Amino acid sequence: MRILTNTTSPYARIARIALGEKGFDLSATEIVNPWNDDAALLKLNTAARVPTLEIEGGLPLTESLLILLWLERTRPEPSLLAGDVDRIVSLAGRAMGVIDAQANIVTNRMQIDPDFAEHRVGQRRIRTIVNGLAALEADPPAYHGDTPDIAVITAVVARDYLDLRFAGEPWVAAMPRLDALVTATADRPAFRDTKPYL
Ligand SMILES: N[C@@H](CCC(=O)N[C@@H](CS)C(=O)NCC(=O)O)C(=O)O
Numbered sequence: 001m002r003i004l005t006n007t008t009s010p011y012a013r014i015a016r017i018a019l020g021e022k023g024f025d026l027s028a029t030e031i032v033n034p035w036n037d038d039a040a041l042l043k044l045n046t047a048a049r050v051p052t053l054e055i056e057g058g059l060p061l062t063e064s065l066l067i068l069l070w071l072e073r074t075r076p077e078p079s080l081l082a083g084d085v086d087r088i089v090s091l092a093g094r095a096m097g098v099i100d101a102q103a104n105i106v107t108n109r110m111q112i113d114p115d116f117a118e119h120r121v122g123q124r125r126i127r128t129i130v131n132g133l134a135a136l137e138a139d140p141p142a143y144h145g146d147t148p149d150i151a152v153i154t155a156v157v158a159r160d161y162l163d164l165r166f167a168g169e170p171w172v173a174a175m176p177r178l179d180a181l182v183t184a185t186a187d188r189p190a191f192r193d194t195k196p197y198l
Pocket residue numbers: 008009010011012034035047048049050051062063064065103
């Protein structure tokens with residue numbers, strides 16, 4: 001098994017954390033630049049996006065949440081959905097909304113228009129980030145020190161990605177409870193080894 005990733009993608013980080021928490025060996029991780037149409041990536045994934053996971057037999061798996069679905073089915077323990085599954089999925093959806101808005105702004109700023117965030121759609125994306133993080137801060141996912149569920153994973157990924165890409169923006173608010181979640185999970189190898197960097 002090998003995973004193609006870059007060092008920044010929140011989607012790839014979600015898959016990598018899940019794989020790590022499930023006990024998969026990620027030494028075959030390959031760093032690629034999806035925007036350069038890396039040949040190995042294009043061969044496996046017509047969308048040329050990370051994460052792309054090549055499983056035994058060479059089959060490519062793509063889409064972070066589908067990779068989580070596949071993982072829960074093929075290696076159920078430890079579960080990333082243990083506990084109140086309704087609440088976990090609901091909170092993870094909220095965090096994914098934040099991550100999608102973050103990635104949308106970053107992509108548009110880098111690839112199309114540095115002023116994207118000033119436009120109407122950019123403003124909507126910022127609103128999603130601000131309101132989504134505020135809601136998660138008001139009612140954060142619970143972490144008890146054992147295997148984190150997907151609500152914890154996605155909330156931590158969203159919080160860390162905010163720091164990576166949006167530090168210093170005027171609309172970024174304090175979020176001590178989400179920061180505490182980041183701190184509480186920081187020493188877990190799956191989180192520590194996938195901390196994003198530019
Ligand atoms: N829905 C996909 C999104 C993956 C995605 O957009 N990855 C970005 C990096 S953050 C990428 O590879 N972008 C390259 C491109 O869009 O061409 C998932 O959940 O895995």
